[in-house]
Amino acid sequence: MVSWSGLGRSFGINLFKNKSIPFKGQNVNFSTSKIFNGDHGHKVMALQPSRWQWHKFKDMLHYYAMIGLIPVTAIIFYTNVFIGPAQLEPIPKDYTPKYWEYHRHPITRFIARYIHNDPQQDYEKFMHFIDEEHQKIKLRALEKEIIKKMSERQDYQAYYYRPMVNKYLRINKQVGDEIYNRLGDDVKD
Numbered sequence: 001m002v003s004w005s006g007l008g009r010s011f012g013i014n015l016f017k018n019k020s021i022p023f024k025g026q027n028v029n030f031s032t033s034k035i036f037n038g039d040h041g042h043k044v045m046a047l048q049p050s051r052w053q054w055h056k057f058k059d060m061l062h063y064y065a066m067i068g069l070i071p072v073t074a075i076i077f078y079t080n081v082f083i084g085p086a087q088l089e090p091i092p093k094d095y096t097p098k099y100w101e102y103h104r105h106p107i108t109r110f111i112a113r114y115i116h117n118d119p120q121q122d123y124e125k126f127m128h129f130i131d132e133e134h135q136k137i138k139l140r141a142l143e144k145e146i147i148k149k150m151s152e153r154q155d156y157q158a159y160y161y162r163p164m165v166n167k168y169l170r171i172n173k174q175v176g177d178e179i180y181n182r183l184g185d186d187v188k189d
Contacts, residue, residue: 079106 085104091097099120100113 076107 083106086101086106086109098113099118100109103109103112
C-alpha cells in the first residue's frame with residue numbers, strides 16, 4: 001500500500017480522497033480526510049524520495065567536466081590559433097630531425113615527444129624480445145637433444161637426477177668390461 005500511495009502522490013492523485021476513515025492510535029484521533037494547514041491556503045508538502053544523490057552527481061559531473069574541459073579547450077584554442085600547424089621546410093645538411101618533429105600538429109608533437117616512446121626504442125625492445133625467444137628455442141632444442149642422447153646411451157635416469165650410487169655403477173661397469181676383455185666372447189656359463 002505504501003508503494004501505491006507513493007505512485008499516487010507522484011501523479012498528484014490522492015488515493016484516500018473520498019475515504020474518511022478515522023482511526024485511533026494512542027488516544028489521538030487521526031483522519032485521512034482532514035488536512036491541517038493552519039489556515040494558510042492549500043499548501044501541502046508532498047512526500048517524495050530524496051533527490052540528493054542525483055543533485056550531488058550532477059554537481060560533481062559539472063565540476064569535474066569544467067575542471068577538465070575548460071583548460072583543455074583553452075589549450076587547444078591557443079595552440080590552433082596562435083601556434084598553428086608546422087610548415088614543411090628543407091632539412092639542413094648538418095641536422096638530423098628528431099622523431100617527434102615529423103608530426104604536423106603541435107599537440108601531436110607534444111604527445112609524441114613526452115608521452116609516447118621513441119619508435120627506435122620500441123623497435124629495439126621488440127628485437128630484444130625476439131632474441132630472448134630465440135635463445136629459449138635453442139635451449140629447448142638442446143634439452144631435447146640431451147634427453148635423446150641419454151635415452152640412446154642409457155646413461156642415467158635423467159640429466160637432473162643424481163643417484164647416490166653412481167660411483168658403484170661405474171665400478172661395476174668397469175669390472176664387467178675387464179672381465180669381458182679377459183675372457184672374451186667364449187664364456188660358458
